[in-house]
Amino acid sequence: METITVNPAYKLELSSSPHIHSRWSTKHAMWFVVLALIPALISAVLFFGPYQLLIVLTSVVFCAGTEFAIKKFRKKKITVDDGSAVITGILLGLILPPNFSLSAAAIGAVFSIAIGKEIFGGLGYNIFNPALAGRAFLQAAFPVAMTTWAKPNFAVDSVTSATPLAAYKFDKVFAEIQPMFLGNIGGSIGETSAIAILIGGIFLIAIGIVNYRIPIAMILGVLIFGGIFWVIDPAKYPNPLFQLFAGGFLFGTFFMATDWVTSPLTSKGMYIFGFGIAFIIVLIRIFGGLPEGVMYAILIMNSVVPIINRYTRPTIFGEAK
Amino acid sequence: MFLLNHTKSFNGGVHPTENKSLTENLSFETMPVPKVVIVSLNQHLGKPAKPIVKKGSEVKAGEIIAEQNGFISSPVHSPVSGKVTKITASENVSGFPKDAIVIETNGVSEFVKMPPLDSENVTAEEIIERVKTAGIVGQGGAAFPTYVKLNPPKEKKVDVVILNGCECEPYLTRDYRFMIERTDDVVSGLRLIMKAAGVEKGAIGVEDNKPEAIEKLREAVKKYSNISVEVLKTKYPQGAEKMLIKAVTGREVPPGKLPFDVGAVIQNIGTAIAIHDAVVKGEPQLTSAITVSGFGINNPKNVIANVGTPLGDILDFCGGVKDDAVKVVVGGPMMGIAQYDFSAPVMKATSGILVLTEKEINDNKQTPCLRCGKCVDACPLNLIPTKLARLSSLEKFEEAEQLDITVCMECGTCTYTCPANIPLVQWIRFGKQRVMTLQRERQTV
Numbered sequence: 140m141e142t143i144t145v146n147p148a149y150k151l152e153l154s155s156s157p158h159i160h161s162r163w164s165t166k167h168a169m170w171f172v173v174l175a176l177i178p179a180l181i182s183a184v185l186f187f188g189p190y191q192l193l194i195v196l197t198s199v200v201f202c203a204g205t206e207f208a209i210k211k212f213r214k215k216k217i218t219v220d221d222g223s224a225v226i227t228g229i230l231l232g233l234i235l236p237p238n239f240s241l242s243a244a245a246i247g248a249v250f251s252i253a254i255g256k257e258i259f260g261g262l263g264y265n266i267f268n269p270a271l272a273g274r275a276f277l278q279a280a281f282p283v284a285m286t287t288w289a290k291p292n293f294a295v296d297s298v299t300s301a302t303p304l305a306a307y308k309f310d311k312v313f314a315e316i317q318p319m320f321l322g323n324i325g326g327s328i329g330e331t332s333a334i335a336i337l338i339g340g341i342f343l344i345a346i347g348i349v350n351y352r353i354p355i356a357m358i359l360g361v362l363i364f365g366g367i368f369w370v371i372d373p374a375k376y377p378n379p380l381f382q383l384f385a386g387g388f389l390f391g392t393f394f395m396a397t398d399w400v401t402s403p404l405t406s407k408g409m410y411i412f413g414f415g416i417a418f419i420i421v422l423i424r425i426f427g428g429l430p431e432g433v434m435y436a437i438l439i440m441n442s443v444v445p446i447i448n449r450y451t452r453p454t455i456f457g458e459a460k
Numbered sequence: 461m462f463l464l465n466h467t468k469s470f471n472g473g474v475h476p477t478e479n480k481s482l483t484e485n486l487s488f489e490t491m492p493v494p495k496v497v498i499v500s501l502n503q504h505l506g507k508p509a510k511p512i513v514k515k516g517s518e519v520k521a522g523e524i525i526a527e528q529n530g531f532i533s534s535p536v537h538s539p540v541s542g543k544v545t546k547i548t549a550s551e552n553v554s555g556f557p558k559d560a561i562v563i564e565t566n567g568v569s570e571f572v573k574m575p576p577l578d579s580e581n582v583t584a585e586e587i588i589e590r591v592k593t594a595g596i597v598g599q600g601g602a603a604f605p606t607y608v609k610l611n612p613p614k615e616k617k618v619d620v621v622i623l624n625g626c627e628c629e630p631y632l633t634r635d636y637r638f639m640i641e642r643t644d645d646v647v648s649g650l651r652l653i654m655k656a657a658g659v660e661k662g663a664i665g666v667e668d669n670k671p672e673a674i675e676k677l678r679e680a681v682k683k684y685s686n687i688s689v690e691v692l693k694t695k696y697p698q699g700a701e702k703m704l705i706k707a708v709t710g711r712e713v714p715p716g717k718l719p720f721d722v723g724a725v726i727q728n729i730g731t732a733i734a735i736h737d738a739v740v741k742g743e744p745q746l747t748s749a750i751t752v753s754g755f756g757i758n759n760p761k762n763v764i765a766n767v768g769t770p771l772g773d774i775l776d777f778c779g780g781v782k783d784d785a786v787k788v789v790v791g792g793p794m795m796g797i798a799q800y801d802f803s804a805p806v807m808k809a810t811s812g813i814l815v816l817t818e819k820e821i822n823d824n825k826q827t828p829c830l831r832c833g834k835c836v837d838a839c840p841l842n843l844i845p846t847k848l849a850r851l852s853s854l855e856k857f858e859e860a861e862q863l864d865i866t867v868c869m870e871c872g873t874c875t876y877t878c879p880a881n882i883p884l885v886q887w888i889r890f891g892k893q894r895v896m897t898l899q900r901e902r903q904t905v
Contacts, residue, residue, distance in 0.1 A: 150786070151785075151786070151787060151788055151798070151799065151800055152786050152787045152798065153798045153800055154787075154798055154886075155798075155883075155885075155886045155889065156789075156791075156793075156794060156795050156796055156797065156798075156870075156872050156885075157793060157794045157795070157872030157875050157876050157885065158787060158789050158793045158794075158796065158798065158814075158816060158821060159476055159477075159630065159793040159794070159816070159820060159821055159822060159876065160821065160822040160823060160824065160875070160876055160881065161474070161476070161822065161876055161877055161879075162822055163877075163879040164824045164825075164827070164879050164880075164881060165827045165830060165879050165880050165881075166827075167879070168832075168879055218827075221827065261828070262827075262828060262830065263827075263828030263829055263830050263831070263880075264828070350833065350837070399830040399831055399832035399833070400830050400831055402831075403833070404831050404833040404836050404844065404846070404847075405833065405836055405844070406833075406836070406837065409833070452844065452863070453836070453842040453844075454842060455715055455841060455842050455843065455864050455867055456702065456706075456712055456715075456840065456841040456842050456867075457702065457712040457713050457714035457715055457717070457841075458714060458715060
């Protein structure tokens with residue numbers, strides 16, 4: 140911006156309009172996401188104990204540290220204060236199994252940032268959700284640790300130590316909905332409590348950081364696709380509400396799929412993206428070898444975002460619809 | 461939320477902090493005649509007017525000093541009585557020096573008026589002729605010669621005149637004051653426009669943040685069953701022609717077309733007042749009604765000033781500029797032009813002078829685009845600003861052209877809303893100019 144002094148009393152800024160700007164900045168938005176994750180963190184401590192915070196903290200420290208180190212190495216501006224690496228760290232921590240090894244969590248965190256984000260050029264240029272990329276890596280590297288589930292603190296019987304999805308997949312047992320809603324079930328650190336996730340997610344929608352379209356499309360999608368199977372054979376397939384509250388669906392819906400960088404730009408694109416994820420989740424859960432499919436569904440849809448953007452350009456105002 | 465909202469509007473847009481309370485309850489104050497006025501020959505869009513006075517000529521207020529020069533042009537009157545001291549290129553609020561007639565005032569208050577016409581019996585031709593000779597230009601910002609808009613091509617079936625009372629730019633309260641203080645004259649102006657354009661139906665579109673104006677206007681149009689007051693959602697850019705027509709009639713003006721093409725004529729509240737004054741009182745447009753506001757001016761005011769008054773005189777009249785002012789803008793904060801010289805004079809179409817401080821501007825550092833889609837959601841014309849800006853910055857003008865960059869009306873909504881603080885509309889403006897140059901070159905080949 141050029142400053143020209145006309146009258147010695149005033150220094151006037153010159154720039155092209157608009158001359159005012161909304162208060163929102165990327166940094167703002169990022170720290171509000173961190174705020175929205177607090178209920179999920181509380182639920183993690185409540186159901187699985189304070190050790191889980193150490194996992195999250197490890198993940199955060201290594202995410203931020205990796206970003207710092209890479210920026211330093213590449214002689215780029217340090218951007219850790221924009222909060223995005225911190226978010227990746229919290230998200231990765233919350234989608235790991237309870238009591239997970241701290242060193243493995245650190246490895247996942249390094250992978251998330253180094254390969255999931257910085258290798259593409261940093262924030263804004265990555266194709267895949269960094270936290271999910273890190274988790275996918277851990278799933279391949281530590282398959283047993285990644286599927287070993289601790290019992291939640293208020294568990295009534297031993298059955299609940301498996302996740303509801305694993306119980307369904309391997310034992311054909313349908314879990315009850317109510318404990319899934321509160322979070323008193325087996326599962327990843329921050330994914331079990333639907334209510335905690337909903338509080339954070341609805342907060343983000345209300346303040347305008349998360350667009351409602353992707354969550355709506357995903358929730359409707361999973362109810363519809365899950366519902367179709369349930370109608371076909373309610374004894375064999377779980378009811379759609381189970382699909383909604385099980386596993387990482389809600390966490391993925393509000394905190395992963397809605398990641399700005401890796402989701403579509405256009406409103407039509409957002410609906411397609413959401414429905415696509417829901418469709419793949421139901422397919423994997425019902426027909427796949429794995430009990431859960433949220434991570435892969437989101438990663439697969441992340442990869443087609445550029446194509447979705449290209450083919451969902453909105454009709455220009457005034458052009459024939 | 462989005463499902464429950466039935467107020468008429470358009471899709472997209474933003475709602476910046478209004479800051480209208482600084483001036484909305486202040487009546488217009490008429491400024492004393494300044495010592496010197498600098499009357500630009502480019503008061504309007506189109507060809508500059510041709511001076512018919514010389515250095516040393518004695519002029520009276522209301523006398524024509526420069527005549528209309530072509531179809532899209534408008535005559536210029538002397539706003540004051542005095543002596544022409546020079547005709548020269550002078551600083552201009554557009555940012556580029558423009559030819560102007562400089563007049564030293566002599567303190568005499570003579571006013572050469574045209575014969576008043578009877579608003580009920582006047583014919584369409586008489587109104588158009590009067591609007592033309594009174595030098596009335598659109599007060600909405602573009603300053604298009606008004607008489608041209610009153611005379612739609614015969615093959616276009618125009619069925620509604622819409623008065624733009626949205627005043628969707630933050631800070632500005634000039635149109636609001638007109639609606640409050642001169643309600644009947646606004647309606648009279650609208651009726652004259654309807655008569656001139658040969659249109660039966662009239663509407664006044666007002667945003668729902670101006671309940672007092674809505675009530676007053678409703679009262680004033682009670683006796684005319686063919687005029688309605690339409691309450692529109694408070695949202696920027698509700699007052700953009702295309703958005704206003706969409707909200708009031710549901711019609712969409714296609715890209716590259718004009719309001720005529722969907723049967724509408726749009727005029728600003730200030731223009732209606734000017735038309736009323738020209739026809740009923742016989743007064744040419746010699747003054748501008750201006751909101752002087754912002755947190756950087758000592759006494760925000762709504763001011764009536766002679767056309768050609770230097771900005772500095774007006775700022776002084778409003779108590780002067782505070783120390784923490786960083787920007788002076790002529791027009792609204794979303795589309796106005798930043799000023800670098802207070803000697804630039806106000807024009808017929810000047811609607812606001814804003815003195816802004818750092819705090820109001822919220823100028824954050826630019827960060828990479830996160831493709832959050834806020835600009836796509838906010839763009840009232842359904843463009844993809846982030847993509848157009850990127851293509852412009854990479855100088856990929858052909859691709860930008862294919863993505864309809866020329867449709868952009870530069871309202872600035874995208875830049876306002878961008879959390880990464882990317883100068884989207886600024887890049888698009890640059891790309892659009894280059895694409896239009898390319899298109900002209902193609903035509904001449």
